[in-house]
Amino acid sequence: MTKVAIIGAGPCGLSTLRSFEQAEKKGEKIPEIVCFDKQEDWGGLWNYSWRTGSDQYGDPVPNSMYRYLWSNGPKECLEFADYSFDEHFGKPIPSFPPREVLYDYILGRVKKGNSKNKIKFSTTVTSVVYNGNNFEVTYRDKKNATSSTEVFDYVVVANGHFSVPFIPEYPGMKAFPGRIMHSHDFRDAEEFRDKNVVVLGSSYSAEDVALQCHKYGAKSVTIAYRHNPMGFNWPKGMKEVYHLDRLEGNKAIFKDGHVQEADAVILCTGYLHHFPFLPEDLKLKTGNRLYPPKLYKGVVWQNNHKLMYLGMQDQFHTFNMFDCQAWFARDIIMGKIKIPDTSEIEKDINKWVSMEEKLESADQMIDFQTEYTKELHTLSDYPKIDFELIRKIFKEWEHHKVENIMTYRNKSFSSPVTGSIGPKHHTAWEVAMDDSLKTFLDQPKNKL
Ligand SMILES: Cc1cc2nc3c(=O)[nH]c(=O)nc-3n(C[C@H](O)[C@H](O)[C@H](O)COP(=O)(O)OP(=O)(O)OC[C@H]3O[C@@H](n4cnc5c(N)ncnc54)[C@H](O)[C@@H]3O)c2cc1C
Ligand SMILES: NC(=O)c1ccc[n+]([C@@H]2O[C@H](COP(=O)([O-])OP(=O)(O)OC[C@H]3O[C@@H](n4cnc5c(N)ncnc54)[C@H](OP(=O)(O)O)[C@@H]3O)[C@@H](O)[C@H]2O)c1
Secondary structure, three states: OOEEEEEOOOHHHHHHHHHHHHHHHOOOOOOEEEEEOOOOOOOHHHOOOOOOOEOOOOOEOOOOOOOOOEOOOOHHHHOEOOEOHHHHHOOOOOOOOEHHHHHHHHHHHHHOOOHHHHEEOOEEEEEEEEOOOOEEEEEEEOOOOEEEEEEEOEEEEOOOOOOOEOOOOOOOOOOOOOEEEEHHHOOOHHHHOOOEEEEEOOOHHHHHHHHHHHHOOOOEEEEEEOOOOOOOOOOOOEEEEEOEEEEEOOEEEEOOOOEEEOOEEEEOOOEOOOOOOOOHHHOOOOOOOOOOOOEEOOOEEOOOOOEEEOOOOOOOOOHHHHHHHHHHHHHHHOOOOOOOOHHHHHHHHHHHHHHHHOOOOHHHHHHHHHHHHHHHHHOOOOOOOOHHHHHHHHHHHHHHHHHOOOOHHHOOOEOOOOOOEOOOOOOOHHHOOOOOHHHHHOOOHHHO
């Protein structure tokens, strides 16, 4: 019997488990599957942890999400085609849910099946060796401090790429009297109430961590971009300046001459794709981009078609793109999709990579990833979903952010699966301090 190892039980690993379960439901004989996750429970980044640094076994903590994190994109864009929000919650819910609500949704469909017993939790994959025929996968059971090796025919790498922080150094950091941290370790903006915070970066973490600090009462928030400013109309108390030059004592000195007193510096400088368990010839080496090279259809390792990578792209699309990738990977493993010859694969990869390199605007990037996901969608029996609506919603969302970065999360969209419209949330995001599932779902009737 074919054996498949899945490394990671985050959204990508769970999509893979779900894809096989759906095939089994249709009466197909599926391979033997073992999924490994180094955490104690499933859900990947969405499984919030208060921990930073190492866990109780000395293993680096993968979690990068924080308390009070709300979805930064409309939930309609990430909806599962085979399990709508309406089905999970029994009613339409607002378009920008907090983390706990999305976590509940991600787990909803897998809880209905028997996937959990295929997962070995608190188990870190430490090595994958290809012996010319199959893979020898070594894993460490952290609770019992034991290591084992098992042989698999296929390996699906689904360990995420937002867990290992990229931490640059700037002059003066060693002598800075305040706190310096990476967004990976950011857990609670309350810590920065009444403080002067400097945030480095110009992408989603910089934007959202800065907004969180402002929302929870920071005295000032100064965001320093390196290449392109985000350029939003920041509220009073927030500003965007050009590139940090150095720290001198508690002063941050920027390349545009700006000087700011700082109590804390938060590095929102991104993450490293990190695969310490893979040998060099199987290791994806890439920055955070929309089409990492060497992956056929963004999934299959060019030089070994029994190795798949899921979710390694920079992400506009998330959960339904992961599903399309998982369904595609499943069908390759089950022999339903034939991999073309080497030159076809190279041509296909080059086509996508060269298209990606020409992208200039956010709208073009949205189009690119929508086209990629649509193409993958045609290759398997993943259920119907309206990708044209998703494309449109993403673009409207981008424009809402430009209109007002403080209010974009108060907007509503319609579902690409059921067509239902997300109701307006009872409390505007700027003043919604309680991010619990209960409070979010309890829509007081008189406020609607
Ligand atoms: C701060 C932050 C906020 C985000 N917010 C959103 C959002 O609002 N909406 C959205 O759609 N996306 C968001 N994302 C994007 C996020 O990448 C995806 O939503 C999703 O979590 C990716 O799923 P994944 O399975 O690829 O990776 P992960 O969620 O990272 O899961 C990977 C899993 O692999 C496990 N693992 C890693 N290494 C090993 C190993 N060696 N052995 C065993 N297990 C291992 C980890 O424990 C983890 O459980 C956010 C990302 C970050 C960093
Ligand atoms: N739900 C939410 O609200 C939420 C919140 C946070 C994050 N996220 C998600 O988290 C993921 C990761 O986002 P991310 O912003 O952490 O990573 P990212 O998108 O890869 O961005 C990395 C940023 O770091 C900057 N940078 C890198 N090196 C630098 C240096 N030496 N000095 C200054 N700046 C430097 C880059 O700027 P250059 O352009 O200059 O290279 C870029 O702006 C995304 O999928 C995002 O959607 C979601």
